[in-house]
Amino acid sequence: MTKRFVCRSADVPVNAVKEFDAGGGRKLLVANAGGDYFGYQAICPHQDVALCEGLYDGSVLTCHMHLWQWDIRTGAPIGLAEVPLEKYPLAIEGDSIFLGEQPSALDVGELFRGIAPETIEKLAALAQREAREQGSELYRPGDPADDFYVLDSGRVAFLIGREDRTSPGGFMLKKGEVFGWAALLDGYPVRIASARCLEASALLRINGRAALKVLEGDPVSCYVVMRRLASLIARYLAPSGAR
Ligand code: FES
Incomplete structure (x- = not known):
């Protein structure tokens, strides 16, 4: 990705x-x-709250809704905040601010981060990049669960269950978050949740069977990914409030 103009420094x-x-x-x-x-x-x-509406004193950013706070230089959580902010590299040239080069969603993702680079490369070769518009439905219960997704940018919400027996599954916000993971499990040929883009989003779509084949060729990475996948599933199926 090439760098992209964001604003003039005087704009902030x-x-x-x-x-x-x-x-x-x-x-x-x-x-x-x-x-x-x-x-x-x-x-x-x-x-789903805009951070620009929060409080900022030049060193700490506070979300006005529930007072989560972050160190503005690192994005590290402070006090009540449970997770860091996702940081984007900026490049300053003269009085212009650009969005710099970003690592791939697979490199930073919670499932694949730190596994063997050759395995990441093979998985990246399987990935189809998709740009989806705001409101676009990615899948619904009963759809074939052949592929899983890695969020590159944007926001995705999903609901678990069918018809009136649904419960909010959560929001996907961070680059690298994985969803549609039924595609990585045996015995789950169809979706049990629905997923929808809350804003224009970029996604990597990867066939689950092909990914498993790549992982089977690298048992060490496969073990790491499967352990992380088990925790990810436990996290999203836990009653809300237990996460
Ligand atoms: S919405 Fe920002 S802290 Fe809750």
Whole structure:
């Protein structure tokens, strides 16, 4: 990906934050910390709330809704916050701020991060990149569960269950989050959840059987991925509030 113009430095006053369009429907929060600029996800990782509406004192960003806080230089959680903010590399050239090169969703993803680079490469070769519009439905219960998805950018919400017996499964917000994982399990040929894009989103779509074949050729990575997959499933099937 080539770098993309975001704004002029003067557009973000000292010790202020502002939200910008980062292309492809993505939103980016730019923070000015005493003249240093940092880029982050624009939406709170807790719920669907714009972080630019929060409180910011030049070093700590506070979401106004439930007061989660983050160190603006690192994105690390402070106090009540349970997860870090996703950071985006910025490149400053003169008075212009650009969104810099970003690592691939597979490299940073919760399932595949840190496994053998050759295996990541083989998985990347299987991935089809899809750009989906806001409101686009990715799948619904009963659809064939052949492929799983890795979120590259945007936001996806999913519901678990059928008809009136559904419960919110959660939001996918962070680059690298994996969903549609029935495609990686034996004995689950159809979806048990629905997934929909809350905003324009970029996704990697990977065939589950082909991915399992790649992983079977690298038992060490396969073990790591399967362990992470088990925790991921446990996390999303836990009653809300237990996550
Ligand atoms: S929505 Fe931001 S802290 Fe809850």
